[in-house]
Amino acid sequence: MIEQILSLQSWMTFLADWKLFAQAFGVTLMVSVLALLLALILGVFFGVMSTSSNPVLRGIARGYVETLQNTPLVLQAYVFYLALPYIGFMIGQISVGIYAVGIYHGAYIAEVVRAGIQSIPHGQAEAAASQGFTYVQTMRWIILPQTVKIILPPLINQMVNLIKNTSVIALIGGTDLMNRTNDWATTGECIYGPPFLVCGILYFILCFPLATWGRNYEEKLKRRDVHTTDKPAAKEAEGSAS
Amino acid sequence: MRDPCVLCRVVLLTNNFLQIPYIGTCRLVLHGRPQYFQTLTFQDGVCVSMIKLSHVHKFFGPNEVLKDVNLEVKEGEKLVIIGPSGSGKSTTVRCMNGLELPTSGQVFVNGVELTRKNRTELVRSTSSMVFQQFNLYPHLNVLGNLTLAPIKLFGKARKEAEELAYHYLEVVGLTDKAMAYPTTLSGGQQQRVAIARALCSQTKIILFDEPTSALDPETVQEVLNVMVKLASESITMVIVTHEMGFAREVADRVIFMDYGTILEEGTPEHFFVNPIHDRVKQFLGKILY
Numbered sequence A: 001m002i003e004q005i006l007s008l009q010s011w012m013t014f015l016a017d018w019k020l021f022a023q024a025f026g027v028t029l030m031v032s033v034l035a036l037l038l039a040l041i042l043g044v045f046f047g048v049m050s051t052s053s054n055p056v057l058r059g060i061a062r063g064y065v066e067t068l069q070n071t072p073l074v075l076q077a078y079v080f081y082l083a084l085p086y087i088g089f090m091i092g093q094i095s096v097g098i099y100a101v102g103i104y105h106g107a108y109i110a111e112v113v114r115a116g117i118q119s120i121p122h123g124q125a126e127a128a129a130s131q132g133f134t135y136v137q138t139m140r141w142i143i144l145p146q147t148v149k150i151i152l153p154p155l156i157n158q159m160v161n162l163i164k165n166t167s168v169i170a171l172i173g174g175t176d177l178m179n180r181t182n183d184w185a186t187t188g189e190c191i192y193g194p195p196f197l198v199c200g201i202l203y204f205i206l207c208f209p210l211a212t213w214g215r216n217y218e219e220k221l222k223r224r225d226v227h228t229t230d231k232p233a234a235k236e237a238e239g240s241a242s
Numbered sequence B: 001m002r003d004p005c006v007l008c009r010v011v012l013l014t015n016n017f018l019q020i021p022y023i024g025t026c027r028l029v030l031h032g033r034p035q036y037f038q039t040l041t042f043q044d045g046v047c048v049s050m051i052k053l054s055h056v057h058k059f060f061g062p063n064e065v066l067k068d069v070n071l072e073v074k075e076g077e078k079l080v081i082i083g084p085s086g087s088g089k090s091t092t093v094r095c096m097n098g099l100e101l102p103t104s105g106q107v108f109v110n111g112v113e114l115t116r117k118n119r120t121e122l123v124r125s126t127s128s129m130v131f132q133q134f135n136l137y138p139h140l141n142v143l144g145n146l147t148l149a150p151i152k153l154f155g156k157a158r159k160e161a162e163e164l165a166y167h168y169l170e171v172v173g174l175t176d177k178a179m180a181y182p183t184t185l186s187g188g189q190q191q192r193v194a195i196a197r198a199l200c201s202q203t204k205i206i207l208f209d210e211p212t213s214a215l216d217p218e219t220v221q222e223v224l225n226v227m228v229k230l231a232s233e234s235i236t237m238v239i240v241t242h243e244m245g246f247a248r249e250v251a252d253r254v255i256f257m258d259y260g261t262i263l264e265e266g267t268p269e270h271f272f273v274n275p276i277h278d279r280v281k282q283f284l285g286k287i288l289y
């Protein structure tokens, strides 16, 4: 493998097929975006539901989260792939991948959203109730907007994991980046080095900037919190007003 | 506390459904003892009862926090509630806007019984609240805090809502802080913004739960001044406070709560001059000197 990476010949062979890889990279990108969208919708929906005062709603949300978090993603992908045709859904491997990854990460995002909502002081919901906001209005206009900042770092962590986990599609035979790489490498001349290296780099350039941005944002939040608690902003404002 | 008898129930439900204030006394003894469904006070055929708690009991787990509280607040009345910590003052006030629902008994607001089902709409149109901890929305600036309910709940246009907000900011003397975020304001300023926010709902009732207890002694007065100003208007105010000077100035009536009951009731003067119970004398002695 090391020799192949150093061998100009194998790189030439690999690069001749670059279009195949570009296309597969596009598939991975598309799957990531769509699965993320699905995961966000499910995550906010079930996250809000798990903070409801209604025990049935809470139970449903708990069931979803626990089931999806405590079984392997690979198993879930296989189940979706093999079981969906039985109940009349004929969908391609790529779509199965989007659903499987989206639903799986939806469960994690639901937990992130729940923790975020619960970190907002209860006085906020009480103030909203005293003004006559309904539960949904309270979430929409008062609680969730305050939650966004807090949950952004763990949410980005989930995005990075989601991108990497789209590679589960390779196992059910969808042509994403992982599958294309493996396929290309194990057929014909069996050139492993260049495709796997490039595959890794492509995932890396998707994930690394995202993860870095998330970490920097978190640092910024922390610094700002220290800042506001150290500085007696209230006292200062008081002085300037009088 | 037992539920009203079958007949009372039917009358209550019918009136409630039709949103008619009702009056009358149940003479039946179906439920073991005479039960009154007569509740609201009328003057010249008009219901003047703004808030009424009727045989309200509230349990938190095994603790009975309110024990048969009966209380009527008339339209425009300024009622001050005092009493030692844990006596149920907050719980009483929170029953008036559905933040707590009584375990048994009834709450009427503006002639309508407050229930789990109607509390959001009823509260929206009749009352607002000012909290000890201000509870301003930190993600919105002062103007945003003031216009959120008018825009989202009362369907006002942004421009109209902002005019309203500036009007009430002027009342509390903070027009220059319209664009500031709550965390950059002092406690006294935050509480004045919270009062302006309550005013922006233009409700007949404003409930205050220890509005000055979280403030520095120097800033207490600026908030009290605003409240004195409000008291000259027709708003019905229920105020939990230990500021007896303020109570003397604005209150029509003071009630003293102890262990979940109303122990003594009277004018502010009555409490200053000749309170009946030793418990009350003792308590006033502590907070006045």
Ligand SMILES: Nc1ncnc2c1ncn2[C@@H]1O[C@H](COP(=O)(O)OP(=O)(O)OP(=O)(O)O)[C@@H](O)[C@H]1O
Pocket: B060, B065, B083, B084, B085, B086, B087, B088, B089, B090, B091, B092
């Ligand atoms: N949500 C709750 N769950 C359990 N117990 C509660 C709850 N809210 C209040 N209590 C209890 O009910 C009692 C009365 O509380 P309440 O807050 O009404 O008293 P208070 O007169 O307002 O006192 P304070 O002056 O300290 O505010 C207290 O013993 C309190 O511990």
Ligand SMILES: [Mg+2]
Pocket: B089, B090, B091, B209, B210
């Ligand atoms: Mg209290």
